[in-house]
Amino acid sequence: MNKTIITLPETDLTTLCLRLTGIIQRDEYLNDFDLPLRIMVETYGTLNLCLIYDEKFEGWCPEAADLSFKNISDLGPAARRVAYVNAPDSRHLLMKMMDPLMHAEMRYFDLADEAEALLWVKS
Numbered sequence: 001m002n003k004t005i006i007t008l009p010e011t012d013l014t015t016l017c018l019r020l021t022g023i024i025q026r027d028e029y030l031n032d033f034d035l036p037l038r039i040m041v042e043t044y045g046t047l048n049l050c051l052i053y054d055e056k057f058e059g060w061c062p063e064a065a066d067l068s069f070k071n072i073s074d075l076g077p078a079a080r081r082v083a084y085v086n087a088p089d090s091r092h093l094l095m096k097m098m099d100p101l102m103h104a105e106m107r108y109f110d111l112a113d114e115a116e117a118l119l120w121v122k123s
Contacts, residue, residue: 005032008052010118014040014080015048017118021056026063034071041078050121052085052114059088079104083117086110 004024008017016036024033040047060068082104109117 003032004028007032007036008050008118010050010122011036012122014044014046015050015122016040017050017052017121019052019054021054023058024060024064024068026061026067029060029064029067034067037071037075041075046078046080047075048081048121049079050083050085050118051087052111052117053087055086055111057086057088077103081121081123082106083121084108085114085117 002022004020004022005028006019006021008019010017016033018033037047037049059065080103084106085108087108107117107120
């Protein structure tokens with residue numbers, strides 16, 4: 001099975017940079033998305049996140065979607081900067097709904113601006 005969550009080399013101690021493709025599954029979400037963010041928050045108290053949705057991204061399986069919603073509720077207050085690259089409209093809507101839980105500065109970028117998003121989230 002091909003990975004649907006790819007950790008990018010720009011990831012560091014307080015910034016998780018991921019490329020999402022295909023349909024995100026529960027176990028991969030837990031191991032490659034949720035766990036690293038929880039470790040960042042437990043260790044450093046804050047997190048930065050850059051999510052790049054590539055052209056082959058199809059969405060989240062129901063279990064992964066539920067976990068993502070819980071993750072935003074649990075870890076949103078620790079977020080400092082969040083960059084969304086090529087995010088689907090559903091992500092824009094979800095983040096508007098979750099705005100009271102998020103204290104992060106959020107920006108949305110086009111796929112062509114991926115490098116700019118990575119620089120911004122780490123600055």
